Amino acid sequence: MPFEFTAAEKQQIDALISRYPQKRAALIPVLHLAQARTGLITAEVVHAAAGVLGLTAAQVYEVVSFYSMFRKAPVGRRHVQICTNIACMLRGAEDLVAAATRRCGVDVGETTADGEFTIEEVECLAACGTAPVVQVNEDYHENLTVESFERLLAKN
Amino acid sequence: MELFATKNFGKPEALTIAGYKALGGFQGLDKALAMPQQAVIDEVKKASLRGRGGAGFPAGVKWGFLPKDNPKPRYLAVNADEGEPGTFKDRLLMEGDPFGFLEGTVISSYALNVHHAYVYVRGEFFKARRIVQDAVDALYKEGLLGKSVCGSGYELDVTVHPGAGAYICGEETALLESLEGKRGEPRIKPPFPAVVGAFGCPTIINNVETLAYVPWILAKGADWFAGYGIAGEGGPKLFCMSGDVKRPGLYELHSGANLRELIYEHCGGIVGDKKLLAVIPGGASSAPLTVDEIDVGMDFETLKKKGTMLGSAATMVIAEGRCVVKILARTLKFFHHESCGQCTPCREGTGWLHRLMERLEHGGEPDVIRKDMGLLFGICDNMVGNTICVLADAAVMPTKGFVNKFRGVFEAHMDGRGCPLHRDAQGHP
Secondary structure: OOOOHHHHHHHHHHHHHHOOOOOOHHHHHHHHHHHHHHHOOOOOHHHHHHHHHHHHHHHHHHHHHHHOOOOOOOOOOOOEEOOOOHHHHOOOHHHHHHHHHHHHHOOOOOOOOOOOOEEEEOOOOOOOOOOOOEOOOOOOEEEOOOHHHHHHHOOO | OOOOOOOOOOOOHOOOHOOOOOOOOHHHHHHHHHHHHHOOOOOOOOOOOOOOOOOOOHHHHHHHOOOOOOOOEEEEEEEOOOOOOOOOOEEEEEEEOOOHHHHHHHHHHHHHHHOEEEEOOOOOOOOHHHHHHHHHHHHHHOOOEEEHHHHOOEEEEEHHHHOOOHHHHHHHHHHHHHHHHOOOOOOOOOOOHHHHHHHHHOEEEEHHHHHHHHHHHHHHHHHHHHHHHHOOOEEEEEEEEEEOEEEEEEEEEEEEEEEEHHHHHOOEEEEEEEEEEEEEEOOOOOOEEEEEEEHOOOOOHHHHHHOOOOOOOEEEEEEEOHHHHHHHHHHHHHHHHHOOOOOOOHHHHHHHHHHHHHHHOOOOOOOHHHHHHHHHHHHHHOOOOOOOOOHHHHHHHHHHHHHHHHHHHHHOOOOOOOOOOOOOOOOOO
């Protein structure tokens, strides 16, 4: 899929670059900007980001591959990220994983055939005092029970 | 209990400049801008404020490491890449009282003669980042940032920078690499960031909680702050309480608060009134305390003497009936996942330990388990001190701690049939 930054995005990128003494420092914000529109970082996005920042594609790839938030494959419309670290585990995160995979009919790491859900286990989301926590796209859902989590998944 | 850094939590007006001011904000900044820069540094030093990111290094001393004769620009990097399992205070500080730590950022930047501060906010914190960005925009609009901060002639820019999902970027040199648009791989020290930091320039890195207390030091005085905590560790302190307690959450007490009181008074005791089994006092990187060890002050020096650490005061409470092997296996899964892969002892060691604990918990070839358990402490000793950063050490501390303190539980797992808690009366998995 071809990818080019829009004129408005290019303006945003110029504003980002102006905040740093070195152009390369804008790379992570630029990749976030691209992914917000495309949903994942494709080879075309890598080349476009390299182009606007004067980097090689390798310099962009090595960053894309390092950070877990830069997606290499598409996710569902609702990206369900269940924290299973210690505090959430103690508060029932395993039951949430079981509930999500049961309801969606897919395993952890998979996307439903209709493209609605991707179920993922993630590391500590820094909401241990309100565990268990699930992040759906950008939003946190805290103090979940299996019942409230199932209601959340059932909502359109 | 009087509150300080958390006193504006739950008050929507704290998200506006006028509201924050009406709640008593900016008194520290007003005082600081009327003082010589060195006097502000001296005040923070005298307050014995210890860095709240985990290492507990005295903030004022760290500030003193900036070279006096270096003509390059200086930077302040605010470490808001909170990711240690068990800690959630910085996210709440940013979401609940963004002007609090930003006031501390402006004061600290002024003291250090920094003209650009970068707030490195963890990637997953979309809400916190929006709130902090809105607060920064408002500060520019009202003349508290920009060409002349509050008309003082002192110039300061603040930029909110997103992370992208990597625990290691909370390590200060990895944070700098990431800020520069690179992989978050820690740097070899020296040179220390105070000499060669962001963009090759002298840089100070401070945690959100550390900066949130700076305005209080200026407003109420270094003597008050130093006296509020214990000797050498001043001030109020945030404790992140989680796990098997009745009232988990964030508690603002004082440095050196008693752990038993935290669990049984503030948090209301253990869920279901069960007995306590263990406490992880300072995040996943810290060794556990057993039920006999909780009459202890929650401060950096006391916990160090107990063979563990305060870290970010991320206290995870574990009730009887839990399997410590399972908890350690989950801890090691985390470190295995988050090792940046730069150093062989860490990359391979965290994986080895993780796989071993999974085999103990879920069952495996008994010969392999016995052999690996025999090698366990050797693996640990080959990891500690042999890597660029302390992530390997952070994986070893809980490993050695749990195995040493709960040896019988680990031995009961060694027959290769998985966790004894998941076996039937005949001992079958």
